[in-house]
Amino acid sequence: MLDNIKHIILVLSGKGGVGKSTVSTQLSLALREGGYKVGLLDIDLCGPSVPYLLQLEGKDVHQSEAGWIPIYLDKEQQLAVMSIGFLLNNRNSSVVWRGPKKTSMVKQFLTDVCWGDLDYLIIDTPPGTSDEHITVMENLKEIKCDGAVIVTTPQQVSIEDVRKEITFCKKTGIAIIGLVENMSGFVCPHCSDCTNIFSKGGGESLAEILKIPLLGTLPIDPKVGQLLGKCCTKEYPDSPLSKEFQSIVNKIVEI
Numbered sequence: 200m201l202d203n204i205k206h207i208i209l210v211l212s213g214k215g216g217v218g219k220s221t222v223s224t225q226l227s228l229a230l231r232e233g234g235y236k237v238g239l240l241d242i243d244l245c246g247p248s249v250p251y252l253l254q255l256e257g258k259d260v261h262q263s264e265a266g267w268i269p270i271y272l273d274k275e276q277q278l279a280v281m282s283i284g285f286l287l288n289n290r291n292s293s294v295v296w297r298g299p300k301k302t303s304m305v306k307q308f309l310t311d312v313c314w315g316d317l318d319y320l321i322i323d324t325p326p327g328t329s330d331e332h333i334t335v336m337e338n339l340k341e342i343k344c345d346g347a348v349i350v351t352t353p354q355q356v357s358i359e360d361v362r363k364e365i366t367f368c369k370k371t372g373i374a375i376i377g378l379v380e381n382m383s384g385f386v387c388p389h390c391s392d393c394t395n396i397f398s399k400g401g402g403e404s405l406a407e408i409l410k411i412p413l414l415g416t417l418p419i420d421p422k423v424g425q426l427l428g429k430c431c432t433k434e435y436p437d438s439p440l441s442k443e444f445q446s447i448v449n450k451i452v453e454i
């Protein structure tokens with residue numbers, strides 16, 4: 200039930216732990232702050248962290264005759280969330296969802312959720328490009344998808360990692376919206392100065408080499424781990440992270 204969704208955006212990464220779910224949730228929250236009606240679909244089978252990041256752990260997903268009813272973050276129902284984590288928690292076992300069962304579950308997530316009218320659906324995907332993920336992503340090309348945002352970090356700003364993602368997108372017919380380099384410097388909690396702990400400019404040169412847009416570079420900010428359901432651009436509008444994040448959101452909205 201993706202018929203009444205204006206824009207569908209995938210969030211991808213070559214590896215886990217680079218901030219893909221953080222970018223997915225913050226993008227969803229920032230779009231909601233911008234007045235859009237948003238859905239966030241978490242199909243990260245390896246570690247669905249969206250329920251935790253939005254403080255929705257333990258919520259029960261209900262099934263109606265029309266399909267699954269997403270969990271709403273707010274009473275205005277501006278942000279709808281569906282995560283494989285809701286089901287894994289309910290069943291208290293990830294083992295039953297291995298292999299083909301997981302794949303068919305993801306297929307159902309793509310077709311059987313009652314999203315209603317949405318301006319944006321953000322899909323937080325599993326990290327990497329393993330066979331299972333390719334199967335999952337191939338199903339996505341059937342839907343009208345705007346493209347993928349690829350999240351990376353300076354440590355792994357290795358051309359090969361992101362190149363694999365790009366090849367993967369091309370293979371599955373998914374356009375690339377651009378690259379987000381996350382954790383690309385440290386913002387001091389006391390003076391808000393940003394120190395480049397790792398190499399600087401990696402994301403920029405990578406985007407140039409691979410001929411994809413660089414959407415922005417997000418610094419490490421200790422406040423990120425405490426956001427849990429709160430939107431960084433609303434909570435800390437003046438922080439370097441929020442300013443950069445807002446600029447990324449603006450670029451995504453413009454496409």
Ligand SMILES: Nc1ncnc2c1ncn2[C@@H]1O[C@H](COP(=O)(O)OP(=O)(O)OP(=O)(O)O)[C@@H](O)[C@H]1O
Nearest residue numbers: 215216217218219220221246382418419420423424
């Ligand atoms: N810019 C940032 N500054 C500080 N901490 C961050 C930043 N981005 C992400 N983190 C933290 O890094 C950790 C990993 O982030 P996240 O869960 O979003 O990564 P992921 O790529 O989705 O990982 P996985 O694929 O394993 O779920 C989290 O604890 C998150 O709070």
